[in-house]
Amino acid sequence: MSVQEFERIFQDKIDQDIRIEPKDWMPDAYRKTLIRQISQHAHSEIVGMLPESNWITRAPTLKRKATLIAKVQDEAGHGLYLYSAAETMGITRDEMIDQLLSGKAKYSSIFNYPTITWADMGAIGWLVDGAAIMNQVPICRASYGPYARAMVRICKEESFHQRQGFEILLVLSRGSEAQRRMCQDAINRWWWPSVMMFGPSDDTSPNTAQSMKWKIKRFTNDELRQKFIDVSVEQVKLLGMTLPDPDLIWNEARQHYDFGVIDWEEFRNVINGNGPCNKERLAARVEAHEEGAWVREAAMAHAAKRAAREERKIA
Amino acid sequence: MSENQWPLWEVFIRSKQGLDHKHAGSLHAADAQMAIENARDVYTRRMEGVSIWVVESKYVHASNPDESASFYDPANDKVYRHPTFYDLPDELKHM
Numbered sequence: 001m002s003v004q005e006f007e008r009i010f011q012d013k014i015d016q017d018i019r020i021e022p023k024d025w026m027p028d029a030y031r032k033t034l035i036r037q038i039s040q041h042a043h044s045e046i047v048g049m050l051p052e053s054n055w056i057t058r059a060p061t062l063k064r065k066a067t068l069i070a071k072v073q074d075e076a077g078h079g080l081y082l083y084s085a086a087e088t089m090g091i092t093r094d095e096m097i098d099q100l101l102s103g104k105a106k107y108s109s110i111f112n113y114p115t116i117t118w119a120d121m122g123a124i125g126w127l128v129d130g131a132a133i134m135n136q137v138p139i140c141r142a143s144y145g146p147y148a149r150a151m152v153r154i155c156k157e158e159s160f161h162q163r164q165g166f167e168i169l170l171v172l173s174r175g176s177e178a179q180r181r182m183c184q185d186a187i188n189r190w191w192w193p194s195v196m197m198f199g200p201s202d203d204t205s206p207n208t209a210q211s212m213k214w215k216i217k218r219f220t221n222d223e224l225r226q227k228f229i230d231v232s233v234e235q236v237k238l239l240g241m242t243l244p245d246p247d248l249i250w251n252e253a254r255q256h257y258d259f260g261v262i263d264w265e266e267f268r269n270v271i272n273g274n275g276p277c278n279k280e281r282l283a284a285r286v287e288a289h290e291e292g293a294w295v296r297e298a299a300m301a302h303a304a305k306r307a308a309r310e311e312r313k314i315a
Numbered sequence: 316m317s318e319n320q321w322p323l324w325e326v327f328i329r330s331k332q333g334l335d336h337k338h339a340g341s342l343h344a345a346d347a348q349m350a351i352e353n354a355r356d357v358y359t360r361r362m363e364g365v366s367i368w369v370v371e372s373k374y375v376h377a378s379n380p381d382e383s384a385s386f387y388d389p390a391n392d393k394v395y396r397h398p399t400f401y402d403l404p405d406e407l408k409h410m
Contacts, residue, residue, distance in 0.1 A: 074360070084342060087323065157360075299345040306346060
């Protein structure tokens with residue numbers, strides 16, 4: 001069979017919503033784009049642990065500390081599910097780690113912002129995890145089996161993250177003057193970066209058309225972004241807070257909220273390594289990898305010792 | 316040291332007594348015991364499992380999807396293996 005035949009059979013499967021599994025024939029470009037997307041998604045989870053870990057030692061109560069730790073543990077787990085899914089496509093964990101630590105691989109722009117106050121934990125849970133959920137739910141039906149299954153697992157866990165975040169803000173919004181100000185300030189700083197999480201607008205997104213044809217993406221960036229904004233405008237009312245966009249207005253004709261202009265220059269800068277925390281985030285990951293080398297070696301030594309002991313027992 | 320010498324393991328979880336182990340994903344670990352402990356941490360944070368199996372990925376053997384057509388061909392035209400193939404009167408009970 002010719003490559004065109006294989007491609008036709010492949011596209012037919014996609015069109016009929018038949019999942020593609022690891023050993024199935026797939027176009028090189030499909031494999032490459034999925035490796036890139038899944039591994040960058042995994043990197044985002046791991047790097048995403050950093051801004052929140054920042055507040056674990058300073059969480060205001062034991063309950064808040066425990067729930068924040070649980071959330072960060074989940075992010076580690078999510079990264080691992082995704083690395084595992086990417087590895088089914090022929091890339092190794094070492095290669096992916098190298099790509100992250102060398103700066104070759106990208107990760108979600110949102111994690112390059114600093115977490116300045118405790119209220120940032122609430123804003124991240126509500127807005128960042130909220131945007132992530134909006135993006136991830138459709139991917140549960142992505143054409144590549146391992147990716148879709150990882151996403152189902154992730155989505156089940158993600159909803160506690162968002163509720164935890166909103167609850168933090170709710171308590172602050174009902175607190176002292178200082179707490180209410182801190183809450184509004186965090187929302188003011190995290191709103192636009194969260195809106196940018198959905199990526200460039202459709203007319204400037206080079207990968208969208210092919211990703212939609214291959215059902216890796218089910219909705220466009222702008223569609224998801226609009227949904228997120230519509231939902232958040234309603235939710236912020238319960239906090240008695242505002243979103244930092246004076247152009248947010250209900251459009252009766254479109255049945256959606258109109259919103260202000262996104263600063264795409266900021267987005268580009270952050271994606272290309274010039275955001276407030278890019279260098280810091282990468283340095284933290286490099287340090288963790290280097291400082292952790294002894295653990296990797298010790299585990300191998302321990303495993304060898306254990307195996308030798310077993311052998312001596314049997315002998 | 317950039318080379319990760321921990322092999323890859325496939326993880327199977329039984330979510331409750333009476334059910335089969337289901338494939339949950341994979342992870343790297345130095346040996347079987349570490350793989351089981353890691354699997355517990357990665358895949359059962361919410362009590363999703365009562366039993367964990369781990370198998371080094373190199374020991375999982377799979378059928379070749381490119382050969383599916385010929386491989387499954389013998390089963391393809393034996394519709395008489397299904398109970399619905401047999402046309403029996405409605406009055407016949409308990410069958």
